[in-house]
Amino acid sequence: MNLRAILIGNSDGIGLAATKRLLAAGWNIAGISRSESPITNTSYHHQVADVSAAEYSGLLNKLVMKDPVDLCIYFAGIGQLLDPLDMTIEERIIDVNLTGMVRTAAAVIPQMVRRGQGHFIGISSLADELLSYEAPSYHASKAGVSNYLGGLALALKPKGVYVTNVRFGFVDTKMAKGNVQPFKMSVEKAVDHLELCISKRPIRYTAPKISIPLVKFRKLMMKLGGK
Template structure:
């Protein structure tokens, strides 16, 4: 292990993929700073943790402190999703705030330092749900579509500055986020982290997993558009 370990910042790592990735990075010799709205069960001399909600006023300061004096890797793993309830549209608004605006605030705090150092890797956990409008969870699909588009644009803009950007589009992963009654292609958290660790090594612009579910998502993306075009509401 190097005298000065590589430094990673993981946003949204109190459970699920973020927590499992944190453990894997520490096992690989990284120094990790975590930021989430709850405390962490991780105990390691190379780990620090800050409690902050990505939508709260204290998030930028917590993030700046966690990222000091700079990070080699930043992973945005925070995310929520709720089914549509027309009597509680605030839940849809919060989904947009966490999934999309939380990412934007993280980028704002971390990317300038990476660009100045001409190195670094930004990874965002998006979703195969970014491929189509969703009548069941419209804000989740919209937030992931915005996230994917933003990250892909950043990948092109930051490449000349030596910074890599990767969008990871997962299907159903066995976490509390997988709320649908039917979960085709469900993968374990550990398998999802395997995919992430490979992406950290190869630094592709986009990873879509599982591939067969990604292909199906592309085909299904035409369905909501057709429903709107012909004036038919989804049942």
């Protein structure tokens, strides 16, 4: 097997666990994040970069021009509770979670379309359907991620390129903060779901499914005026 993947935001959490799993399965991988990667493997190459930096798109373009990729997974994400007295982080959350993913797609997908093959996966969240008074920028960014990936999937399927929107509930990483985290998954379980997505290439994938009724209930409560 000589498949090549590029993973964005993979120095920690779900991205790091996915990198290890794909390397074990024989993939050649390039990774990007702001910190160095703990991985040392001859099939792995890491670049330190920030997805919101001006030079990010150029770096990515160079990487995919050199070696075309079969798979790109965008993991990079941040979230923070809203502080109405200091909202400077709000723009950055949208920039990293949504705009960074769109920048990544713009660098990677044309090369996939030219080859008539490839798979782009973005990591969204069950939060994409919910309004949030606590973290509106995170929820808005994920609503944008899911909406964008859905449209992109429809546009690219006839060209042989697959796009998957993965909507996770709580996953046990440093990002999952807060006291109430129903049906939280282990990172390894999240990567099991990702492996399934890589082989089946669905347009939209939600995990764990048991969280779906909970989200529906939350939406109903919000409609009725609750938080």
